[in-house]
Amino acid sequence: xxxxxxxxxxxxxxxxxxxxxxxxxxxxxxxxxxxxxxxxxxxxxxxxxxxxxxxxxxxxxxxxxxxxxxxxxxxxxxxxxxxxxxxxxxxxxxxxxxxxxxxxxxxxxxxxxxxxxxxxxxxxxxxxxxxxxxxxxxxxxxxxxxxxxxxxxxxxxxxxxxxxxxxxxxxxxxxxxxxxxxxxxxxxxxxxxxxxxxxxxxxxxxxxxxxxxxxxxxxxxxxxxxxxx
Amino acid sequence: xxxxxxxxxxxxxxxxxxxxxxxxxxxxxxxxxxxxxxxxxxxxxxxxxxxxxxxxxxxxxxxxxxxxxxxxxxxxxxxxxxxxxxxxxxxxxxxxxxxxxxxxxxxxxxxxxxxxxxxxxxxxxxxxxxxxxxxxxxxxxxxxxxxxxxxxxxxxxxxxxxxxxxxxxxxxxxxxxxxxxxxxxxxxxxxxxxxxxxxxxxxxxxxxxxxxxxxxxxxxxxxxxxxxxxxxxxxxxxxxxxxxxxxxxxxxxxxxxxxxxxxxxxxxxxxxxxxxxxxxxxxxxxxxxxxxxxxxxxxxxxxxxxxxxxxxxxxxxxxxxxxxxxxxxxxxxxxxxxxxxxxxxxxxxxxxxxxxxxxxxxxxxxxxxxxxxxxxxxxxxxxxxxxxxxxxxxxxxxxxxxxxxxxxxx
Numbered sequence: 001x002x003x004x005x006x007x008x009x010x011x012x013x014x015x016x017x018x019x020x021x022x023x024x025x026x027x028x029x030x031x032x033x034x035x036x037x038x039x040x041x042x043x044x045x046x047x048x049x050x051x052x053x054x055x056x057x058x059x060x061x062x063x064x065x066x067x068x069x070x071x072x073x074x075x076x077x078x079x080x081x082x083x084x085x086x087x088x089x090x091x092x093x094x095x096x097x098x099x100x101x102x103x104x105x106x107x108x109x110x111x112x113x114x115x116x117x118x119x120x121x122x123x124x125x126x127x128x129x130x131x132x133x134x135x136x137x138x139x140x141x142x143x144x145x146x147x148x149x150x151x152x153x154x155x156x157x158x159x160x161x162x163x164x165x166x167x168x169x170x171x172x173x174x175x176x177x178x179x180x181x182x183x184x185x186x187x188x189x190x191x192x193x194x195x196x197x198x199x200x201x202x203x204x205x206x207x208x209x210x211x212x213x214x215x216x217x218x219x220x221x222x223x224x225x226x227x228x229x
Numbered sequence: 230x231x232x233x234x235x236x237x238x239x240x241x242x243x244x245x246x247x248x249x250x251x252x253x254x255x256x257x258x259x260x261x262x263x264x265x266x267x268x269x270x271x272x273x274x275x276x277x278x279x280x281x282x283x284x285x286x287x288x289x290x291x292x293x294x295x296x297x298x299x300x301x302x303x304x305x306x307x308x309x310x311x312x313x314x315x316x317x318x319x320x321x322x323x324x325x326x327x328x329x330x331x332x333x334x335x336x337x338x339x340x341x342x343x344x345x346x347x348x349x350x351x352x353x354x355x356x357x358x359x360x361x362x363x364x365x366x367x368x369x370x371x372x373x374x375x376x377x378x379x380x381x382x383x384x385x386x387x388x389x390x391x392x393x394x395x396x397x398x399x400x401x402x403x404x405x406x407x408x409x410x411x412x413x414x415x416x417x418x419x420x421x422x423x424x425x426x427x428x429x430x431x432x433x434x435x436x437x438x439x440x441x442x443x444x445x446x447x448x449x450x451x452x453x454x455x456x457x458x459x460x461x462x463x464x465x466x467x468x469x470x471x472x473x474x475x476x477x478x479x480x481x482x483x484x485x486x487x488x489x490x491x492x493x494x495x496x497x498x499x500x501x502x503x504x505x506x507x508x509x510x511x512x513x514x515x516x517x518x519x520x521x522x523x524x525x526x527x528x529x530x531x532x533x534x535x536x537x538x539x540x541x542x543x544x545x546x547x548x549x550x551x552x553x554x555x556x557x558x559x560x561x562x563x564x565x566x567x568x569x570x571x572x573x574x575x576x577x578x579x580x581x582x583x584x585x586x587x588x589x590x591x592x593x594x595x596x597x598x599x600x601x602x603x604x605x606x607x608x609x610x611x612x613x614x615x616x617x618x619x620x621x622x623x624x625x626x627x628x629x630x631x632x633x634x635x636x637x638x639x
Binding site (some may be wrong): 051 | 241242532534564
């Protein structure tokens with residue numbers, strides 16, 4: 001059974017009297033362990049598709065099933081629980097909580113899961129070592145570089161051992177060198193831990209690293225290419 | 230505890246705004262507490278003066294005497310004075326006989342209220358008599374000595390040491406006169422009292438009315454006004470049902486003073502409410518600003534898997550912490566202000582007339598506070614609750630956002 005399934009999914013946004021179709025009749029499946037990218041220009045529906053997969057939004061029509069859960073029928077509370085246990089997020093602008101330290105940010109999902117503090121700390125410490133940011137635990141996000149912040153965000157996404165990590169334009173605010181480093185890091189995590197990574201990006205560096213590239217154009221599926229690497 | 234730590238950190242996100250909000254709440258608490266304690270002290274002082282010259286903290290009367298002031302409603306005090314004096318908490322019991330009479334000098338006559346008292350007991354307690362020199366006080370219950378109001382002295386055109394006659398109606402209906410000599414003069418500052426008051430020994434007063442051994446009033450003075458309810462019960466238990474006498478509180482016996490205090494305090498409470506309402510509006514504004522600034526962050530927190538209720542709880546926690554901090558600071562400031570107002574007070578002598586009356590009692594222009602810790606604590610709790618209430622709308626607003634909507638905010 002696929003990990004993620006989008007069946008003829010459409011999403012229409014309403015702005016006043018206007019209806020704006022963001023996705024139209026998209027059908028996709030993702031298996032566990034994939035390293036895939038939703039590619040396309042701005043407005044192609046990449047972020048919308050990612051939001052639907054991430055249980056952040058409901059489709060207007062069609063069905064989204066993630067790890068056996070039909071997202072269309074689940075309550076807000078159930079979706080929140082599901083996200084907490086199964087999905088990790090990496091955002092374009094890192095979205096770390098500014099008043100928390102790097103370690104506290106990374107622990108945040110574990111805190112929501114009510115994992116005891118010593119256990120949280122130990123897990124995050126190990127992650128920080130793996131991600132090459134050990135020693136930065138007590139720094140606030142404002143004291144970190146863009147690359148360091150994004151690594152903390154990756155640690156936060158990984159901390160709860162989710163089945164899938166969704167990354168929305170994760171390299172958009174980074175320089176080339178840092179972007180390459182982070183992509184390599186995520187590939188390594190995908191290889192070593194088997195975590196499914198789905199990106200939305202129009203960055204060629206990201207597309208180049210992906211093993212599967214799904215092109216979206218004007219909200220429709222234009223192409224779906226698997227590259228064996 | 231994690232949420233508490235996060236709430237604490239969020240409060241100090243905008244240090245200046247938090248300090249200003251804390252200062253506003255704390256200052257309002259200080260103001261309300263200090264003003265209340267000042268009023269509490271002033272009222273307590275006025276009640277104390279009023280009851281010592283008036284009905285006492287607890288007064289014993291014949292049934293219906295308070296309403297009618299009919300002089301035939303007297304009762305025999307017998308051993309009551311001693312019995313009541315032995316109750317723990319009673320400082321003094323003052324027997325009084327009230328006789329409407331006519332005072333006549335060689336030149337003038339005036340209607341007066343003659344009060345028969347026990348001079349030794351009365352002098353210990355009555356503020357009108359405490360300032361009199363030893364040779365200005367009634368010497369015994371049977372003597373012809375009289376203490377007279379200063380205005381009455383002038384109106385009768387007599388001087389201390391001179392004689393005058395009082396005439397009153399005896400119980401049998403006949404008129405009876407007694408010759409009295411002015412021994413001392415009282416200047417209470419209250420026109421009504423100074424123009425009608427004559428104090429004599431109760432024995433001499435009883436001769437006028439023919440009811441020796443009877444009183445109209447037993448004024449019970451307590452050493453601690455806070456024990457009134459407890460002592461009242463004990464006094465009532467000692468009263469004989471045969472004589473149809475009852476014990477009443479000073480509020481019933483001196484309704485003018487009680488009502489004046491109630492009215493004054495009610496208007497103060499209204500002002501306190503306005504102050505706290507203004508503070509609450511400020512807190513709502515502050516918390517709402519803080520929430521609106523963080524909508525994007527809330528969107529992320531919801532995206533990560535937090536439930537809306539967790540967000541709401543976090544905001545309510547921020548409000549509680551803010552409220553508790555402000556309550557603590559405000560109470561410290563309120564205590565300092567109260568300490569000053571107890572020790573030094575506020576001198577309004579230049580602003581009020583020398584003989585300003587309030588509820589039938591002379592107003593002391595030096596206002597001093599009195600500690601009321603229970604009420605101070607209550608105000609602090611009200612403010613914490615108000616802060617929580619002020620957080621309700623911002624918390625609901627935060628909880629209603631969705632992850633996608635929240636993350637669209639800039």
